[in-house]
Amino acid sequence: PQVSSNSKPMHLGMFEIGRPLGKGKFGRVYLAKERKTGFVCALKVLHKNELQTGRVETQLRREVEIQSNLRHPNILRLFGHFHDSKRVFLIIEFAGRGELYKMLRKAGSFSEPRAASYVAQMASALAYLHKKHVIHRDIKPENILVGSHGEIKLSDFGWSVHAPTNRRTTLCGTLDYLPPEMLRGDSHGEKVDLWSLGVLMYEFLVGNAPFEDTPIETQKRIVKLNFKIPDFVSAEAKDLITRLLRLDPEKRLPLDQVAQHPWILKHCSKPQTAREKQRNNHQR
Numbered sequence: 052p053q054v055s056s057n058s059k060p061m062h063l064g065m066f067e068i069g070r071p072l073g074k075g076k077f078g079r080v081y082l083a084k085e086r087k088t089g090f091v092c093a094l095k096v097l098h099k100n101e102l103q104t105g106r107v108e109t110q111l112r113r114e115v116e117i118q119s120n121l122r123h124p125n126i127l128r129l130f131g132h133f134h135d136s137k138r139v140f141l142i143i144e145f146a147g148r149g150e151l152y153k154m155l156r157k158a159g160s161f162s163e164p165r166a167a168s169y170v171a172q173m174a175s176a177l178a179y180l181h182k183k184h185v186i187h188r189d190i191k192p193e194n195i196l197v198g199s200h201g202e203i204k205l206s207d208f209g210w211s212v213h214a215p216t217n218r219r220t221t222l223c224g225t226l227d228y229l230p231p232e233m234l235r236g237d238s239h240g241e242k243v244d245l246w247s248l249g250v251l252m253y254e255f256l257v258g259n260a261p262f263e264d265t266p267i268e269t270q271k272r273i274v275k276l277n278f279k280i281p282d283f284v285s286a287e288a289k290d291l292i293t294r295l296l297r298l299d300p301e302k303r304l305p306l307d308q309v310a311q312h313p314w315i316l317k318h319c320s321k322p323q324t325a326r327e328k329q330r331n332n333h334q335r
């Protein structure tokens with residue numbers, strides 16, 4: 052389903068505003084329905100006086116440009132944006148089951164099958180982004196939403212940039228997910244997302260991030276690769292985490308091998324058709 056007019060300028064009157072979905076970064080988010088097509092989306096409202104307008108316009112145009120040609124089931128879409136005198140509006144794909152990090156905090160940690168399913172979906176989304184030379188750079192539970200069929204949706208591309216770059220992110224958020232090369236301010240490439248995927252997988256299974264500590268201690272532990280994986284984590288899961296959390300970006304397991312890792316295959320093998328089962332049983 053497309054948000055209708057790419058031609059005519061969009062304006063607020065085109066949407067029926069529904070319940071507030073919450074406060075995102077910089078602004079409030081509402082459920083919204085485009086009147087003409089009935090298309091349901093999320094509408095994020097940003098107040099211009101809270102944004103340094105000049106840069107934002109260009110940033111937003113660039114974001115919408117980057118994202119308008121990103122089509123992947125595990126990447127949340129930014130359909131477009133428009134503004135009135137005081138506000139900027141973002142039209143975003145609606146994620147029916149909300150925030151993954153709230154589910155993680157509520158559950159404490161995820162089962163291995165559930166975590167494997169999420170890691171596989173993330174690997175698929177990241178492989179797609181990297182093929183387009185887009186690095187996300189801000190992979191963490193807070194930036195992952197859940198669609199109405201339980202599929203995960205990587206979001207918040209406000210910070211993605213074209214590889215390679217050494218532009219420092221504003222270290223406003225947590226340091227937990229930062230790879231050593233970004234902490235050192237070295238130039239970095241797509242493999243920063245592999246590191247963050249390893250941190251994410253650890254947090255799914257353990258319930259807290261591997262280097263969680265005070266900001267100073269966290270940085271020390273990251274550059275010294277000082278983390279421990281609890282014994283309740285299976286050997287295969289431990290193996291995948293250690294192959295992603297490597298100081299040398301070149302040594303991190305490439306995404307196509309993540310998707311083929313025994314831990315992923317064990318939990319994510321597609322349900323076999325009856326015929327495949329029959330054929331496999333005969334072969335055995």
Ligand SMILES: CC(C)n1nc(-c2ccc(NC(=O)/C=C/C(=O)c3ccc(F)c(C(F)(F)F)c3)cc2)c2c(N)ncnc21
Pocket residue numbers: 072073074075077080093095097102106107108110111114127129139141143144145146147149150196206207208209210
């Ligand atoms: C509250 C709840 C949890 N919630 N929140 C969402 C939601 C999902 C994604 C976004 N995305 C963005 O904000 C993206 C911003 C930018 O790419 C950007 C780029 C350049 C800029 F200058 C800027 C600028 F902000 F600086 F202008 C932004 C926002 C809200 C959501 C949803 N889609 N479905 C269901 N519930 C949902």
